[in-house]
Amino acid sequence: MGGIEEHATGILRTSLEAERATPIETPWGKFALHLVEDEVVCVQAFCPHMEGPLFEGSCSGKRLVCPWHGWVYDLTTGKRVDLGGGSRARLEELSVIDHGPLGLSLQRPDPPKI
Numbered sequence: 001m002g003g004i005e006e007h008a009t010g011i012l013r014t015s016l017e018a019e020r021a022t023p024i025e026t027p028w029g030k031f032a033l034h035l036v037e038d039e040v041v042c043v044q045a046f047c048p049h050m051e052g053p054l055f056e057g058s059c060s061g062k063r064l065v066c067p068w069h070g071w072v073y074d075l076t077t078g079k080r081v082d083l084g085g086g087s088r089a090r091l092e093e094l095s096v097i098d099h100g101p102l103g104l105s106l107q108r109p110d111p112p113k114i
């Protein structure tokens, strides 16, 4: 197996803003940190539709709107929600571990076993 177990971002939770994503380079590509209802969520930075800059999208609570064509995602599930469940589009998510004064770390969940 091997690979990266945990990636330290050096970013403190207290530096995150509720209405604005914090883009971040990771060993797994570019992601973005979002503060959602007091929880830190890390999802892919570019839209699954046409790679629009999702990290520049507008955030309101758990809703994230892509600035290019307006697809809407639920940050707590990663699912596209503006089609009423009629879309299979889903954001890739990393697990976030809060190490307090040492900052936030990220982990990539294991892929589902087949």
Ligand code: FES
Pocket: 047, 048, 049, 050, 051, 052, 053, 066, 067, 068, 069, 070, 071
């Ligand atoms: S690129 Fe995001 S909705 Fe089209």
